[in-house]
Amino acid sequence: MTGTSNHSPAAPPHWPALPPALAGTAITAQDSGYAAARSSYMAVGSPQLVFKARTEEHVQQAVLYAAQVRVRTGERIPFSVRSGGHGISGMSTNSGGIILDLSGLRAFELLDPESGTFRVEAGATWGQIASALAANDLVISSGNFGDTGVGGLATAGGIGYFGRAQGLTLDAMIRARLVTADGEVRWVDDTHEPELFWAVRGGATQAGIATAFDFKATALDSVPGNSRILHQQLTYVSRNLASFTAEWGQWMREAPDQMESFLTIQALGDGQHAIQARNVWAGDDAMAARPILQAAMEIAQVHDEHTQAVPYPLIVPTPNTPHVGQQRIQMRDVLVDVADEELGAALADSLGQRGTLLAELRGLGGAIARVPADATAWGNRHQEVLAGTWMHPLQMAEQDAAFAPLQQLGTGTYGAYSSDIRQDAAALAWPGATGRKLIEISEQVDPQLLFDRGLTLRQH
Ligand SMILES: Cc1cc2nc3c(=O)[nH]c(=O)nc-3n(C[C@H](O)[C@H](O)[C@H](O)COP(=O)(O)OP(=O)(O)OC[C@H]3O[C@@H](n4cnc5c(N)ncnc54)[C@H](O)[C@@H]3O)c2cc1C
Numbered sequence: 001m002t003g004t005s006n007h008s009p010a011a012p013p014h015w016p017a018l019p020p021a022l023a024g025t026a027i028t029a030q031d032s033g034y035a036a037a038r039s040s041y042m043a044v045g046s047p048q049l050v051f052k053a054r055t056e057e058h059v060q061q062a063v064l065y066a067a068q069v070r071v072r073t074g075e076r077i078p079f080s081v082r083s084g085g086h087g088i089s090g091m092s093t094n095s096g097g098i099i100l101d102l103s104g105l106r107a108f109e110l111l112d113p114e115s116g117t118f119r120v121e122a123g124a125t126w127g128q129i130a131s132a133l134a135a136n137d138l139v140i141s142s143g144n145f146g147d148t149g150v151g152g153l154a155t156a157g158g159i160g161y162f163g164r165a166q167g168l169t170l171d172a173m174i175r176a177r178l179v180t181a182d183g184e185v186r187w188v189d190d191t192h193e194p195e196l197f198w199a200v201r202g203g204a205t206q207a208g209i210a211t212a213f214d215f216k217a218t219a220l221d222s223v224p225g226n227s228r229i230l231h232q233q234l235t236y237v238s239r240n241l242a243s244f245t246a247e248w249g250q251w252m253r254e255a256p257d258q259m260e261s262f263l264t265i266q267a268l269g270d271g272q273h274a275i276q277a278r279n280v281w282a283g284d285d286a287m288a289a290r291p292i293l294q295a296a297m298e299i300a301q302v303h304d305e306h307t308q309a310v311p312y313p314l315i316v317p318t319p320n321t322p323h324v325g326q327q328r329i330q331m332r333d334v335l336v337d338v339a340d341e342e343l344g345a346a347l348a349d350s351l352g353q354r355g356t357l358l359a360e361l362r363g364l365g366g367a368i369a370r371v372p373a374d375a376t377a378w379g380n381r382h383q384e385v386l387a388g389t390w391m392h393p394l395q396m397a398e399q400d401a402a403f404a405p406l407q408q409l410g411t412g413t414y415g416a417y418s419s420d421i422r423q424d425a426a427a428l429a430w431p432g433a434t435g436r437k438l439i440e441i442s443e444q445v446d447p448q449l450l451f452d453r454g455l456t457l458r459q460h
Helices: 056-073 126-134 150-156 194-200 241-254 286-296 341-351 396-407 423-429 432-445
Strands: 049-052 079-082 098-101 108-112 117-121 173-179 185-188 209-216 229-238 259-269 272-281 301-310 330-336 356-363 385-391 410-412
Touching: 049 056, 056 098, 056 173, 056 185, 056 209, 108 126, 117 126, 126 150, 150 209, 173 194, 185 194, 194 432, 229 241, 229 286, 241 259, 241 272, 241 286, 241 341, 241 356, 259 286, 259 341, 272 286, 330 396, 341 356, 341 385, 341 396, 385 396, 410 423
Parallel strands: 049 098, 079 098
Antiparallel strands: 108 117, 117 209, 173 185, 173 209, 229 272, 229 301, 259 272, 259 356, 330 385, 330 410, 356 385
């Protein structure tokens, strides 16, 4: 059996029969397509049913069906929503439940080349968008990896290489097409159901399932057909991560917002650290970037340097790798107010803990910080840096211990960049008034808490 083409498998015993509207979308363990559909990038799944939606009606029907299954069985059967399948928490797959997979919804349309407005469906990937935009000399800040999905990243945040110049990915969103837990579908924006539009920008699935979005991309290059992104890769070796971090923080603070910097840091032993920097300039004025890139080379001893103007899709690599739960790591992150010596010392401490593989720093601030904290469901606007670690799979208590030095400095977290889906993490992701408003909206549009997978404020 081929899974989605022309047959409707039987629903699991005691579940309602599959509605005719979902014919040809369902995959079960008996189907040959199951191996490719069961897992995400981060987790191996064994769901009972996977719906591969090809239309918005399929999304609506799958939502209604999942709600019915819960009512009929009286059990909270896991219901996962998946777009690109790169969710760090692995919650876009499950065991014993239903997955609604939107990867078949991936249409892209440039609505207005002048303003940079484009429409894209949730199952597209950011690599696909980078290629489509590059052909029109446009860019959008998404992330550093092209296989990540539009749906999961855009509804959660989006910290990309043009973050300080253009803001989070969700800041570029103009409208979203939303299927709520009652199966209703509507466009939401600043004037149509603005509360839902607020919630879909940062609240992940707590407002509903986004099937499509309108975004505004930015023109970088004044010479048509010549868009190149200035990209500097540096490898430093530092003997003092505390002072390195403070100097990098100072460098970034003094650089114009066009400069973004992502670091990955590994312990070499003997108190030394190898630091790889990817510095990206969001502008077409290479002359203006030069002194800043030069200053980056003076932060610490540079072992390797590579600076190039590259086509935009090259900084968002898109290997289109099939998902078999291959990335068996755990990740944690915090948003930290200042990149200073204290942060550097905490990074060194965390990197010295058993199980920690590497650490990351990503510059925030700039355009991200200029958006008022109450404008979207991403309320953490004032922090200067994201600090995270990758760990071998560990028991939760060991993860907590390894991440503790950084955790204590965190005044926020990027929920979609972490494996931690506990309530303390939710409270950091959606602090204070942001969290209260999100709970209120979620209770209105999803009273039965159908969308309960992943980091959520409400508990069942
Ligand atoms: C290798 C890698 C690199 C990454 N790099 C970056 C980066 O540079 N910048 C950055 O900001 N993030 C980055 N991330 C994190 C990534 O943005 C999040 O994990 C995001 O959720 C992935 O989206 P997805 O659609 O691929 O995920 P999925 O696994 O499909 O979904 C993850 C979760 O998002 C929610 N969701 C998915 N689709 C929808 C939808 N259509 N509507 C509403 N909710 C939905 C669901 O709750 C789901 O459990 C990276 C992750 C990985 C694995």
